[in-house]
Amino acid sequence: MKVLLTTLNAKYIHSSLALAYLKSYCAKGPFAVEIKEYSINENLEKIMMDIFDKKPDVLAFSCYIWNIEPILQLVSDFKKVAPDTIIILGGPEVSFDSEQLLSQYEDIDIIIRGEGEITLKEVLEAIYSRQDLKGIKGITYRWQDKIYQNPDRELIKNLDIIPNPYSEENLKGYYRNKIVYYETSRGCPFNCSYCLSSTIKGVRYFSLPRVKKDLLLFMQNKVPEVKFVDRTFNCHEKRAREIMEFIVENNLATRFHLEIGAELLSEEMLDFLKKVPRGMFAFEIGVQSVHDHVLRAVNRPGNWEEMKGKIRKLIAYGNIHIHLDLIAGLPGENYSLFQHSFNEVYNLYPDVIQLGFLKLLKGSPIRTQSREHGYKFNFRPPYQVLENNYLSFAEIVKLKRIEELLELYYNSGSFKNTLRYLVKEVYEDKPFTLWEEFALFWEDRGYFAMAHKKETLYGLLRSFIEKEKGFLAEQAAEILKYDYFLNHRAYMLPPDFTSHNPQGISEMVYELIRDSSFIDRYLPDWSGKSPREIRRYVHLEYLPAWVIDKKAGDKLTPILFVYNQVSKKAERVIDIGKIM
Template identity: 40%
Template sequence: MNVVLATLNAKYIHTSLALRCLKAYCEGEFDADIAEYTIKDPPMTIAADLFRRKPDVIGFSCYIWNIEETIVVIDMLRKVLPDVTIVLGGPEVSYDTEQWMERLTAVDFIVMGEGEETFRDLLRELSGARKFHFVFGLAYRKDGRAIVNPGRPKLDLGALPSPYRFAEDVPSLANRVVYFETSRGCPFSCQFCLSSIEVGVRYFDMDRVKADINYLIDSGAKLIKFVDRTFNIKRDYALEMFRFLIDNHRGCVFQFEITADIMRPEVLDFLAEHAPPGVFRFEIGVQSTNDVTNLAVQRRQNWSKLVRTVTKVKESGKIDQHLDLIAGLPHEDYDTFRKTFNDVFALRPEELQLGFLKMLRGTGLRLDADKFGYVYMDRAPYEMLGNDLMPFADIVRIKRVEDVLEKYWNAHRMDRTIEYLVDKAYPSPFDFFQRFGDYWEERGWQRIGHQLEDLFARLWSFLRDDANPRLDPDVTLGLLKIDYFLQHKYKPRKIWWEERLDKDTWVAEMKSAAGRLGLDERELVKKAAVERLPFDYGVWVEEGRVDRARGTTIVVTYAGEGAPAQLLALPQPDGLAAGARITKG
């Protein structure tokens, strides 16, 4: 049989671990080709490529982010390949399976749950006696009726072959994310998460895990993302893995999902002392800081211990942290979510991901949807549209927060400015992002693209129009200028602000800066941007207050590709006026 394993990834850089697990388990009996696409690829292009492969069996791995696009491709394939056997698997079709069989008449089989052994047994029956009722974990059709077999017992992880050693993957390892698992299962029972359905955690053999990681790194992998639901649930296992990765990373970066409030102090101390900067990234699901909400979704979380972990990791300066929030959980209205957002933003994670509750098939929260008055999308991704406490109007507003948060905090384009705005100029971080998000929406900017200078100009436009008495325009504009200059690797050709130093003042500043820095004036003109601020930037950085007794000459120098821009803040000499002559540019 010609077997093709296919999926539509969210992005090209992603890879499908599921397909590789299936391929590895079938090897020796059945050869399977892997065909990966993205949800942005035209369905005709995907169907044409699969048609070209002349498959007898096509297996699709299905998730909430790709199921609807996959269905379009399946319907096309059924018309052009009427005899092909189409199999679906993955978490999206492992629940409500009978409904999927009824809806998707073009599909022949669905593999539920862990798929390695079930898919291999299905291929055996397709090439043999075709006694599908013997295959645990399989749904199939008989006499036009959907039959759903009993589920399969958990697999022995020690019996699974490695999915990481296919020669055809090696050429692209350096340019894609490698997904890796050291365990399966989750010890927690969060009712919005599919992982809560499987009780218990099983681990792969440590020596095998280390050998596979060494192979991937030796073969060129640059980013390995562990898919374990709680990487640090077993302290000794996690500590041994951290130690191994520190000793063997060779420039590779590793990303983990951790539960912060159970991270042991000795593990934190070890990481603070030994972790190389930039090699580890932590993803931490906070979701909510509202105790009533966490109780309702059976989520155990010790906020003070979580804060301790995130703070200690941040203070080490070695590990970037990505913290997740979910808007729309039970017992959380707009005001309590505002508090959750501000609680988590106060930790200043490198990235704060604001997501919206998805009523996933098979989860307890979807089963209890009526209890909380949930309404949600009928099709994937099943995002909630409102509940008894958070109507759709509030969801829409919070989505505006998400939009500008992503552009202005997570992208780290203007950290100095945003830190000032959220800490000093607005009542809270949430209030700033909400007011700015509302302004962004009112002007229709969400429907048009933007260049870097547009993002700065739009923020400045909002700040001028917002009439916020706590805002110091001189400080704000000065910080925006500094952030803008530092976002470039080469001296920018365009600036977005209207007030510019006139030529005589600019020449005088250049000469003064060159003399004070001991640099050649002509070289400085080519490789530096110069601007004057009407306040003492050094006092601002050190003391957080505005001193207008003298200004600052800002010099940003550029060394070119691969080197960050350098900021020099030169206090203006005594007797030199803080205010510069300006022209409208």
């Protein structure tokens, strides 16, 4: 019996931990289990043809809000050409209304509800041995035109019974160009009403010896990035620290992305985090709102002032990438209150600010409470809020446009100095007003409907500054040029920007990089390289001295940008004027 486990990921570089677990748990059964992953950006006809060529006896899909609609289309079409194939659906998007889905889509044979490892194996064994399904917990299924819903399955108590799905072979092969996902626990200590984790009480852990063995495999194979899917990695701080200490002691080149609760960090943990190697960890922290009454409305504990102090420390350390989340559309938070939440989070200057919008997921408590707060939301996935008693649709539209600009400008990291200058010097630490005005500027000119090259974005920001704050246009243009050369290995400025470089600038660069004493002192990593090779990764640009030193004057100074060979971004900036 041939079993194909498949899904449609949001991006090609993503991978499905769920499918990996299912395959590893079912590997010893009397059937051949294969994984094939696609992305939602691929052509459905080609996906169907590829699945058909594999001729599965059992076809199982992992379903989420981003892929349920194309999966249902695939199921309907595939059943027409392969009516004998048994089709199974599982995942959070089908676990809470399984009877309704089976009634609505007659091509689905079985739906697995909740955790799937044990259930899928029992289902496959029953199909293989031609036994009925009535004794298998955690499934809803169709038999002789009738739909049956069996009792729920208990949660897996000992998670170590699930084999590690990763091996040296598949890390170097199947997962070579993909983000690897991993978990050390299941469940969450919080019960936020917008999250499906609130439907499962308590936290269960993989044993520490198991976790360390798994992590060592990643690190020894130099996996570029591992994303933990633990809902709150540091909910058990002693355990979390032991895992992080193990990573620090054994890591070679892997970056670990963790979702943490900042409010749970003790002073001892903060002291430890201050000393971890730069770039080894990335933290995603769900702030969601800075207002206590809003957080209480979604059953989320919070003390913003305490959390803010701890986040500020993490950012000040400078060794951990910090990603902060906000959710627009929470009960009790109107446009003005959200503006305050935005300003509070923004003024911490994390590496990334994710402005998300509330999704009323199937099975979530907030969906059952939607009438209480006047929620109107998308009928189809992702069930995103349209408006409620606190935010109008017009205000949601404004926030969506701000979110788009935030991604292009702030989260790209390519405009840091310009944006900080505008917020500090022009908008008096009220960043929401900047983004609100910038979004209106884009909307009035139809820019949201156009595609833009990265270089063009600099000119659009400059045009906005000239229109709204013309008296600062020249200063802002100089900072924009500085940001541009920091983030682009380029020899020319974008259109509408003027260079101050004198004639003969190229000869000046070669004079510098031919000087072995200069290379040995300022660019020791390039010692022994030819001037021609070094020239490819340096750029000299004259800018006002105050751009890199606020205390300096308007005198033009030559600044050497030294670029990383991989990222093509400046890793060093040298004020040549100070050393000449």
